[in-house]
Amino acid sequence: MIKIKSNIGIPKYKQIINSVEELIISGRLKKGDQIPSINHIKKQHNLSRDTVLTAFNELKNRGIIQSVVGKGYYISSENISVTQKIFLLFDELNSFKEDLYNSFLENLGSDIQVDIYFHHFNRSSFSKLILENIGDYNYYVIMPANLEQTNNDIKNLPNEKVYILDQIHDDLLEYPAIYQNFKNALLNNLNEAKHLIEKYKNLFFVNTSNKQPQGILTGFSEFCKTNNFEHAILNTLKDRIPDTGDLYIIPDDKNLLRIIKKARESQLCLGKDIGIISYNDTLLKEIVEGGITTISTDFNAMGKRLAEMILNKENAQIENPNSLIIRNSL
Amino acid sequence: MIKIKSNIGIPKYKQIINSVEELIISGRLKKGDQIPSINHIKKQHNLSRDTVLTAFNELKNRGIIQSVVGKGYYISSENISVTQKIFLLFDELNSFKEDLYNSFLENLGSDIQVDIYFHHFNRSSFSKLILENIGDYNYYVIMPANLEQTNNDIKNLPNEKVYILDQIHDDLLEYPAIYQNFKNALLNNLNEAKHLIEKYKNLFFVNTSNKQPQGILTGFSEFCKTNNFEHAILNTLKDRIPDTGDLYIIPDDKNLLRIIKKARESQLCLGKDIGIISYNDTLLKEIVEGGITTISTDFNAMGKRLAEMILNKENAQIENPNSLIIRNSL
DNA sequence: TCTAATTTGTGCGTATGTATG
DNA sequence: GCATACATACGCACAAATTAG
Numbered sequence: 001m002i003k004i005k006s007n008i009g010i011p012k013y014k015q016i017i018n019s020v021e022e023l024i025i026s027g028r029l030k031k032g033d034q035i036p037s038i039n040h041i042k043k044q045h046n047l048s049r050d051t052v053l054t055a056f057n058e059l060k061n062r063g064i065i066q067s068v069v070g071k072g073y074y075i076s077s078e079n080i081s082v083t084q085k086i087f088l089l090f091d092e093l094n095s096f097k098e099d100l101y102n103s104f105l106e107n108l109g110s111d112i113q114v115d116i117y118f119h120h121f122n123r124s125s126f127s128k129l130i131l132e133n134i135g136d137y138n139y140y141v142i143m144p145a146n147l148e149q150t151n152n153d154i155k156n157l158p159n160e161k162v163y164i165l166d167q168i169h170d171d172l173l174e175y176p177a178i179y180q181n182f183k184n185a186l187l188n189n190l191n192e193a194k195h196l197i198e199k200y201k202n203l204f205f206v207n208t209s210n211k212q213p214q215g216i217l218t219g220f221s222e223f224c225k226t227n228n229f230e231h232a233i234l235n236t237l238k239d240r241i242p243d244t245g246d247l248y249i250i251p252d253d254k255n256l257l258r259i260i261k262k263a264r265e266s267q268l269c270l271g272k273d274i275g276i277i278s279y280n281d282t283l284l285k286e287i288v289e290g291g292i293t294t295i296s297t298d299f300n301a302m303g304k305r306l307a308e309m310i311l312n313k314e315n316a317q318i319e320n321p322n323s324l325i326i327r328n329s330l
Numbered sequence: 331m332i333k334i335k336s337n338i339g340i341p342k343y344k345q346i347i348n349s350v351e352e353l354i355i356s357g358r359l360k361k362g363d364q365i366p367s368i369n370h371i372k373k374q375h376n377l378s379r380d381t382v383l384t385a386f387n388e389l390k391n392r393g394i395i396q397s398v399v400g401k402g403y404y405i406s407s408e409n410i411s412v413t414q415k416i417f418l419l420f421d422e423l424n425s426f427k428e429d430l431y432n433s434f435l436e437n438l439g440s441d442i443q444v445d446i447y448f449h450h451f452n453r454s455s456f457s458k459l460i461l462e463n464i465g466d467y468n469y470y471v472i473m474p475a476n477l478e479q480t481n482n483d484i485k486n487l488p489n490e491k492v493y494i495l496d497q498i499h500d501d502l503l504e505y506p507a508i509y510q511n512f513k514n515a516l517l518n519n520l521n522e523a524k525h526l527i528e529k530y531k532n533l534f535f536v537n538t539s540n541k542q543p544q545g546i547l548t549g550f551s552e553f554c555k556t557n558n559f560e561h562a563i564l565n566t567l568k569d570r571i572p573d574t575g576d577l578y579i580i581p582d583d584k585n586l587l588r589i590i591k592k593a594r595e596s597q598l599c600l601g602k603d604i605g606i607i608s609y610n611d612t613l614l615k616e617i618v619e620g621g622i623t624t625i626s627t628d629f630n631a632m633g634k635r636l637a638e639m640i641l642n643k644e645n646a647q648i649e650n651p652n653s654l655i656i657r658n659s660l
Numbered sequence: 661t662c663t664a665a666t667t668t669g670t671g672c673g674t675a676t677g678t679a680t681g
Numbered sequence: 682g683c684a685t686a687c688a689t690a691c692g693c694a695c696a697a698a699t700t701a702g
Contacts, residue, residue, distance in 0.1 A: 011689060031461070032338055037667060048691040053669090066339055069668045070698030074339040077462050093432070093446075095425030102423070116446055120435075257613045283587050284614040341699060378701045380661090 001028070002036070004045045012047060016055035020064070021080045033075045035065065061085070061138060063113070083111045086310070087137040089129060090118050091145040091211075096280055096299055103303030108311070121145055121211060127153045139310055141165055144172065146213055163310065166302075167213055168317070178306050178318045180297050182215030183222075185322035189295050190223045193277075196330045200275050201245035203231040206255045216279075220249060242268055247275035247330075253282075260289060276329040291327025298323070331358070332366065334375040342377060346385035350394070351410050363405045365395065416444045416640070417467040419459060421451055421475040421541070426610055426629055433633030438641070451475055451541055457483045469640055471495055474502065476543055493640065496632075497543055498647070508636050508648045510627050512545030513552075515652035519625050520553045523607075526660045530605050531575035533561040536585045546609075550579060572598055577605035577660075583612075590619060606659040621657025628653075 002019040004012055023029040036044075038052045056073055059065045063085055066076040086108075090097055105114060115137075119126040130142075130153045140157050143165045144150040151171040154162055164177035190197065197203070205220045217233065224231035234240065237258050242248070243266075250256045256278050260270070268274045270289050278285060281296040302320045309316065332349040334342055353359040366374075368382045386403060389395045396406040416438075420427055435444060445467075449456040460472075460483045470487050473495045474480040481501040484492060494507035520527065527533070535550045547563065554561035564570065567588050572578070573596075580586045586608050590600070598604045600619050608615060611626040632650045639646065 013689075031464070034339075039667070050692080051690055054689080056668095067668060068339050068341065068698085070666080070700080071339065071341060072667065076339075079458055079462060093423070093428050095428065098423050098425065116448075118446075253613050257617065260617055282614070283583050284612070284618050287587065287590060288614050288618050343699080380702085381700060384699090 002041060002045070004047070012045075013051050013055040013058075016041070016052060017058055020055075020059060024064070024075065024078050024080055029075050029078075031075050031078055034071075035073045035075065037072050061136075063136075081111055082113045084113070084138040085136070086112060086114045087133050087140045088114050088116050089126070089140070089142045090116060091143050092118055092120055095282070099299040100303045103300040104307050105303075107304045107307035119145075119147070121147065123147050126150065130154065131156065137161070139163060141306065141310075143167070144169060146211065160313075160315075163306065165306065167215075173317070176309060176315045176317065178302055178309065178320055180213075180322060181319050182213040182322075183219035184215075185297075186216055186219035186295065187223055189322060189324040190219075192324055193293075193326060193330060194227070196326065197229075197247060197275070200247035201230060202243075203229045203247045204249065205231070205233045206237060206248055206250045206252075206259070207233050208236055208255060209252065212251050216251065237262075242266055242274050244268060244273045247277070249277045249279075251279040253278070256292070271328045271330060278329075281325060286327070289329060291329060293327045293330040294325045295322055296325070297321065332371060332375070334377070342375075343381050343385040343388075346371065346382060347388055350385075350389060351412055354394075354405070354408050354410055359405050359408075361405050361408055364401075365403050365405065367402050411441070414442045414468040415466070416442060417447070417463050417470045418444050419447045419449060419456070419470070419472045421473050422448055425612070429629040430633040433630040434637050435633075437634045437637035449475075449477070451477065453477050456480065460484065461486065467491070469493065471636065471640075473497070474499060476541070493636065495636065497545075503647070506639060506645045506647065508632055508639065508650055510543075510652060511649050512543040512652075513549035514545075515627075516546055516549035516625065517553055519652060519654040520549075522654055523623075523656060523660060524557070526656065527559075527577060527605070530577035531560060532573075533559045533577045534579065535561070535563045536567060536578055536580045536582075536589070537563050538566055538585060539582065542581050546581065567592075572596060572604050574598060574603045577607070579607045579609075581609040583608070586622070601658045601660060608659075611655060616657070619659060621659060623657045623660040624655045625652055626655070627651065 001023060002016055004015050010018075020029065020035065029035065038049055038056065041047065041052045042049050056065065056067070060067060062082055063077050064075065064080060064082075065073045067073050088101075101116070108114070117129045117133075119129060126144075126147055130140075134156060139161050141163045142150070142154060145167055148169075149171065150169065154172070154175070159174070162175045164172050164175045164179065166179055167182075168177050168179040203220075203224055205217065207217065220233075221231070223229070237255055240262070242259060242262050248259050250259060256276070259276060263270060263274055270276060276292060278292045278294045279296065281294040285292040285294055297320050305318060305320065308314070309318070331353060332346055334345050340348070350359065350365065359365070368379060368386065371377065371382045372379050386395065386397070390397060392410075393407050394405065394410055395403045397403050418431075431446070438444070447459050449459060456474075456477055460470075464486060469491050471493045472480070472484060475497055478499075479501065480499065484502070484505070489504070492505045494502050494505045494509065496509055497512075498507050498509040533550075533554055535547065537547065550563075551561070553559070567585055570592070572589060572592050578589050580589060586606070589606060593600060593604055600606060606622060608622045608624045609626065611624040615622040615624055627650050635648060635650065638644070639648070
């Protein structure tokens with residue numbers, strides 16, 4: 001079944017891989033079939049055990065075969081076009097992942113398979129997902145979000161296969177990454193709009209979940225302190241009645257909607273009486289209430305850059321810039 | 331009762347364990363029942379005595395069976411804590427999946443693992459993903475979207491493990507499903523709003539991608555024909571200049587934004603000069619331009635209902651209702 | 661319960677040819 | 682010419698799992 005020739009340009013371990021691929025193409029090997037054991041091929045073709053093992057390991061990495069200790073190797077996928085597999089660990093499924101994921105896929109090429117997982121900001125889910133998938137992928141792209149001490153798990157992966165996405169922490173500085181610098185970005189963006197912010201008396205950060213990056217909060221506080229703005233962090237909007245001179249920085253859209261409605265009730269004019277800065281630009285924010293001022297990053301660029309980094313094996317830590325889009329609401 | 335296959339990747343002793351577990355899950359083995367003796371299984375499947383013993387010892391250690399010397403083995407607990415795995419095949423990642431996925435997870439319970447895959451409306455991706463994951467999951471939840479002859483692949487899965495989501499086709503009627511009836515829903519919703527639609531002269535369906543369910547298109551045409559509305563299906567908005575008396579039905583938000591901007595340019599008043607009906611209600615549509623009329627389904631309810639169906643092993647085809655939210659734009 | 665055969669997984673040492681600077 | 686790194690290939694030893702008898 002498996003053909004090996006000596007003294008031709010093709011390495012023997014690659015000849016084994018090609019043989020298995022051809023047997024799959026011709027239909028003589030199907031999913032679930034057992035392939036000859038390492039020792040069998042070794043004896044039959046007078047090879048070193050290591051040569052056969054190298055071939056089988058590559059086939060295993062590509063997801064084409066699976067091994068069972070004590071039993072043997074089995075065909076697990078007939079899709080031989082997959083050359084590489086990527087483990088992509090997101091925090092949660094939301095609309096901002098759409099651009100990121102789609103541009104990542106587009107720029108990778110079709111022969112690379114990407115599997116998505118979600119940790120839902122749950123530290124033990126995070127551990128479990130990483131530990132369960134050690135050894136199964138060529139690259140591990142991980143969004144640690146605001147979880148702590150994630151390197152305790154990540155360090156179990158091969159160093160050169162890890163890429164960090166979106167948020168970076170002090171214990172992850174050894175890995176290539178593409179991230180947002182939430183603190184500096186917020187500081188820069190607020191400074192850029194300081195002439196517009198100055199007309200407001202009280203600055204509020206609306207933080208009703210624990211999902212927001214810590215950097216945004218520290219950036220907010222720092223900006224307010226250095227510029228002597230009255231400020232507060234709101235954990236709920238329930239009893240909040242917006243007042244003239246309020247400026248709200250709102251990371252999530254449910255609270256954005258609440259504030260807009262409350263402002264309407266109180267007959268406060270957006271961009272004059274009260275201000276709003278929203279996080280993450282979506283299509284409709286351009287036209288809602290004459291335009292909502294947003295701070296957002298280019299998730300398309302992030303996905304594209306990530307694909308490039310992996311394809312070129314770049315080892316760099318790259319900041320994905322945030323930009324401020326000033327509209328009517330400020 | 332107990333099934334053993336040779337030459338597959340699963341060790342025989344584990345196949346025995348799996349068989350006993352499945353018999354308990356399906357209710358064919360109850361607490362107190364006697365299971366076949368070691369010698370019986372050994373003879374029946376041509377196994378070594380030790381193979382059967384290894385399986386029984388593990389079951390005994392886990393407290394699932396008890397041995398009585400001279401009599402046999404008996405089920406002592408039906409509490410087999412096996413983490414169940416669900417294969418969830420979506421069409422694409424978009425924001426509407428967020429509610430669906432989150433409510434599905436919430437209502438499943440924490441010990442069930444859900445893996446997400448995307449076919450991106452690509453027929454061959456669809457086939458590959460299903461074929462590669464045969465046998466790996468306890469349940470298969472599949473969104474066939476508008477792909478054709480999907481049962482060619484789905485029929486290779488165990489019938490009782492398949493659930494169809496969102497769109498259902500004629501060849502999938504044998505499976506439990508929770509779906510939207512796009513055609514009837516659109517007909518009902520348009521009829522419900524007929525008194526508001528009558529003020530428009532030309533009805534347009536904006537269909538710039540091939541991702542929309544066919545049912546919406548046929549529903550649109552049928553409504554227009556029975557009510558004698560001038561109508562057309564638009565494949566692009568590039569050269570379109572909206573005119574007084576136009577009503578647009580718009581499934582995707584990029585086109586929604588385009589039409590709103592063009593209407594503003596032409597100084598046409600929404601809900602008076604031109605009308606808009608948008609698909610899928612999102613937070614901001616409530617307040618954009620005084621409110622956008624939407625047709626949408628409750629994805630939260632869909633996810634919850636799906637979880638219930640799976641947990642209770644319901645075999646039903648359930649329509650997830652669409653509702654019309656009339657706002658200023660109509 | 662014990663022994664034996666087979667298989668994968670891992671680690672270490674060695675050797676050769678090739679590409680790089 | 683020399684040093685170095687890397688891919689390829691071979692050999693040996695031992696651990697752990699599977700299965701048979």
